[in-house]
Amino acid sequence: MHCRMHIPFRSTRTVAAVLCLLLCGSVVLSAYADKPPRQKKENRRAESHQIELLEQNWLHALTKADTAVLEKLMADDFLAISANGTLSDKQQYLQRVSSGINAFTTIDVMDIKVRMQPAAAVVVSQVRVLGQLDSHPVNAVFRYTKVYGRAPNGQWHVLNLEATRVSGPDEMGMHRGTPLSLRPSQDH
Numbered sequence: 562m563h564c565r566m567h568i569p570f571r572s573t574r575t576v577a578a579v580l581c582l583l584l585c586g587s588v589v590l591s592a593y594a595d596k597p598p599r600q601k602k603e604n605r606r607a608e609s610h611q612i613e614l615l616e617q618n619w620l621h622a623l624t625k626a627d628t629a630v631l632e633k634l635m636a637d638d639f640l641a642i643s644a645n646g647t648l649s650d651k652q653q654y655l656q657r658v659s660s661g662i663n664a665f666t667t668i669d670v671m672d673i674k675v676r677m678q679p680a681a682a683v684v685v686s687q688v689r690v691l692g693q694l695d696s697h698p699v700n701a702v703f704r705y706t707k708v709y710g711r712a713p714n715g716q717w718h719v720l721n722l723e724a725t726r727v728s729g730p731d732e733m734g735m736h737r738g739t740p741l742s743l744r745p746s747q748d749h
Contacts, residue, residue, distance in 0.1 A: 609675045612682045636718035644726040665692035682709040702727040
């Protein structure tokens with residue numbers, strides 16, 4: 562048994578037009594679905610500048626032991642890994658600052674790089690720190706990576722922080738964080 566459906570010419574044209582529109586629309590949409598939305602350079606610069614200002618607020622709050630400001634900047638699920646490998650959640654980190662176990666007299670930013678993503682920002686920085694870490698005096702250079710996440714309301718919060726002490730010339734074959742094998746050769 563063979564079944565055949567008769568569609569009037571006008572309806573065929575309408576169906577063909579609708580199918581063509583659907584096909585073209587899906588091709589156009591799939592081309593855009595593969596690519597992230599383009600942001601203007603000005604928007605990226607503004608967001609990067611905003612993160613740099615948050616970094617300044619963070620460092621200023623650390624030198625003043627202002628845990629109220631730090632708490633507002635931190636995500637609820639914040640995690641930090643200190644240069645000695647100590648893992649701290651938000652409350653533990655704030656406790657270390659408020660108790661004076663970690664007290665910072667000066668934090669001088671020597672270098673900062675901000676990499677923006679649609680819902681995140683990664684900060685890589687080098688700082689000279691004077692103060693106290695784990696109740697021990699410190700005067701050293703550190704590199705740190707900090708990850709900011711953008712909340713649905715548009716606010717940025719620090720999700721993660723990891724610090725690494727930049728080694729001195731005789732520590733573990735390193736010189737200011739650069740492997741000795743990469744330094745220019747020196748005749749002794």
